[in-house]
Amino acid sequence: MQICVVGIGYVGLVTSACLAEAGNNVVCVDNDSGRITDLKKGVIPIYEPGLSEMVKRNEKLDRLEFTADLKYGVDNSLIIFIAVGTPSAPDGSSDISAILSVADGIAKYISDYRIIATKSTVPVGTCQKVTDIIKSKTEVKFDYVSNPEFLKEGAAVEDFMSPDRIIIGTTNHQVRKIMRQLYSPFMRKSSRILFMDPVSAEMTKYAANTMLATRISFMNELSGLCEKLGADIELVRQGLGSDSRIGSAFLFPGVGYGGALSERYPGTGSYRLRARC
Numbered sequence: 097m098q099i100c101v102v103g104i105g106y107v108g109l110v111t112s113a114c115l116a117e118a119g120n121n122v123v124c125v126d127n128d129s130g131r132i133t134d135l136k137k138g139v140i141p142i143y144e145p146g147l148s149e150m151v152k153r154n155e156k157l158d159r160l161e162f163t164a165d166l167k168y169g170v171d172n173s174l175i176i177f178i179a180v181g182t183p184s185a186p187d188g189s190s191d192i193s194a195i196l197s198v199a200d201g202i203a204k205y206i207s208d209y210r211i212i213a214t215k216s217t218v219p220v221g222t223c224q225k226v227t228d229i230i231k232s233k234t235e236v237k238f239d240y241v242s243n244p245e246f247l248k249e250g251a252a253v254e255d256f257m258s259p260d261r262i263i264i265g266t267t268n269h270q271v272r273k274i275m276r277q278l279y280s281p282f283m284r285k286s287s288r289i290l291f292m293d294p295v296s297a298e299m300t301k302y303a304a305n306t307m308l309a310t311r312i313s314f315m316n317e318l319s320g321l322c323e324k325l326g327a328d329i330e331l332v333r334q335g336l337g338s339d340s341r342i343g344s345a346f347l348f349p350g351v352g353y354g355g356a357l358s359e360r361y362p363g364t365g366s367y368r369l370r371a372r373c
């Protein structure tokens with residue numbers, strides 16, 4: 097399939113490389129022309145096991161190209177993924193200005209039917225905002241899909257190639273068929289594509305992020321309590337995690353949670369999650 101990915105950061109580059117690896121032709125668009133120049137020279141901005149080789153291999157096979165030209169990407173694709181950043185504002189809200197700016201650009205250049213799929217983590221209701229922006233600027237038909245990403249930094253390629261599940265948020269049956277076809281190479285271990293409406297898909301991503309964050313925060317609180325009361329958090333963790341209703345994943349106490357963009361709450365040892373999870 098002909099694919100365009102807009103925003104070639106962590107999620108965008110991994111998505112592009114993995115989709116190209118599955119045989120698709122992918123145009124990678126980023127408005128950071130320095131990043132595009134580097135990528136064209138083979139400089140990969142992040143380290144993920146297997147990513148660099150995959151990018152180089154698919155570029156050589158002409159299945160992956162890098163450009164700062166959004167029009168070129170829109171013209172040469174059926175599915176346009178939006179994977180730009182949505183960082184937290186100081187008040188904790190998500191800054192979706194990059195998403196809205198890409199929507200604006202797509203509306204400007206779209207000249208034939210396209211599927212527009214959001215991979216970025218966006219507040220519930222962004223699907224409607226993006227749809228409204230594009231509809232207000234063009235008569236050209238398009239469909240919108242909420243397709244949140246769940247990859248983990250450090251295991252991003254592996255997570256994309258063998259995902260626990262893929263969430264496809266659209267009620268359009270033809271679009272569901274196309275998205276299923278796109279993701280079928282990644283469903284060899286299991287066929288866990290979950291179809292739902294876009295609002296539920298957006299909520300699912302936030303629900304997963306906050307559930308994981310809650311487990312880590314809970315373990316950190318428990319660890320403090322254990323220290324005060326003379327219990328061993330490691331033994332408590334094992335006892336807790338061996339309950340099949342609870343499970344052992346994401347039950348390790350530690351510094352907190354987050355990624356490159358996490359930051360400490362002022363005056364405390366705890367981290368708050370900014371953009372990544």
Ligand SMILES: NC(=O)c1ccc[n+]([C@@H]2O[C@H](COP(=O)([O-])OP(=O)(O)OC[C@H]3O[C@@H](n4cnc5c(N)ncnc54)[C@H](O)[C@@H]3O)[C@@H](O)[C@H]2O)c1
Pocket residue numbers: 102103104105106107108125126127128131179180181182194197198215216217218245246247248249355371372373
């Ligand atoms: N990193 C993760 O582990 C992870 C996992 C799941 C979901 N997410 C979500 O995916 C989204 C992207 O995250 P990321 O970590 O890849 O971000 P990132 O900061 O690594 O990359 C974002 C890219 O978008 C580009 N960009 C910004 N505005 C643009 C525009 N108007 N046009 C074209 N390109 C533009 C930037 O130049 C940058 O290269 C976020 O919403 C994030 O919350 C991230």
